[in-house]
Amino acid sequence: MLVTGGAGFIGSNFIRHILTKYPHYSIINLDKLTYAGNLENLKDFEFNPNYKFVKGDILNSELVEHIAQDVDIIVHFAAETHVDRSVLDPFSFVRTNVLGTHVLLEAARKLGNKRFHHISTDEVFGSLPLEETHRSFHEETPYDPKSPYSSSKAAADHLVRAYHHTFGLPITISNCSNNYGPYQFPEKFIPLFITNLLEEKKVPLYGDGKNVRDWIHVADHSAAVDRIIHDGRIGHTYVVGANCEKSNFEITKLIVNCLGFGEEMIEYVKDRPGHDRRYSVRPHKIQAELGWNPQMNFDDGIKKTIQWYIDNPDWWRRVKSGEYLEYYDRWYNKR
Ligand SMILES: NC(=O)c1ccc[n+]([C@@H]2O[C@H](COP(=O)([O-])OP(=O)(O)OC[C@H]3O[C@@H](n4cnc5c(N)ncnc54)[C@H](O)[C@@H]3O)[C@@H](O)[C@H]2O)c1
Secondary structure, three states: OEEEOOOOHHHHHHHHHHHHHOOOOOEEEEEOOOOOOOHHHHHHHOOOOOEEEEEOOOOOHHHHHHHHOOOOEEEEOOOOOOHHHHHHOHHHHHHHHHHHHHHHHHHHHHOOOOEEEEEEEHHHHOOEOOOOOOOOEOOOOOOOOOOHHHHHHHHHHHHHHHHHHHHOOOEEEEEEOEEEOOOOOOOOHHHHHHHHHHOOOOEEEEOOOOOEEEEEEHHHHHHHHHHHHHHOOOOOEEEEOOOOEEEHHHHHHHHHHHOOOOHHHEEEEOOOOOOOOEOOEOOHHHHHHHOOOOOOOHHHHHHHHHHHHHHOHHHHHHHOOOHHHHHHHHHHOOO
């Protein structure tokens, strides 16, 4: 299996899931090691004979064609993923998410139509009104991306489908809701808030805090991708989520309280431009067709996640320095 972006948050959790469940599988992890990629995420697999890391860019077609020659499947996680960064620097999102996906599709086609699974997001469907709680995203929802990040992921999804329809490439796509869990880079909402509080700093809550996200533990997402790559129908899309809608304020309050603080630690900051109001996904297809169901309830998952950051200060202190601090400063203070 060639996994792209396997040194990032979800990719590393997925590799751990696969090598633990199927120890006889071999994985090549192709990752450029951007600010978000971290080899420490898979340190325990460093000497596993079935795991090989290759540092490289998915836009390097020669390298991709070389390392993909003998694989049975490409599972594509690599991407620029932070919406706020896509507002500051949209081009790097178009470059990696659109052009990079195209390079991988071309390699898969040239190498005799390799099986290809594309990891995408529910953000391609746009934003739902807070008050229309009966509405959720599903496989037939029209695309309506709003941010440079979600637009680049939508463009990639369209290319993946086009390679199936035009060249017969055996593809599947998963559009998953917001993930949380261990090894998430602390610029994203949940780890940013946990680590800020561990440093006794305030947490920057956007706008009125009422925006709603549909949360899934990364272990459940990994298990969903496992089911799709093994038994998903070729050419099909599966929406993935754990039926767990929470407002940003609810989550903030939970984290703040769990770490022994009060609401005085919440700092309301200027909203993200074009901030999507609500995401909600209906994962009926994957549940009915593939028998996948989320196993982690949110209360347990968030407590375990908070504990993981408490137990791994070296990990997040190292990544939350240098280039990251510069970015944080630019976004929250100088915007
Ligand atoms: N995090 C979420 O909540 C979420 C939800 C749904 C879908 N997704 C999708 O899941 C995938 C993984 O997300 P994540 O949160 O783990 O991201 P992440 O930012 O933690 O990791 C991305 C990884 O991709 C690598 N990468 C970036 N550009 C590259 C390039 N040009 N060549 C090779 N490697 C490159 C980075 O080094 C990093 O290791 C993405 O495709 C994202 O769109 C994420």
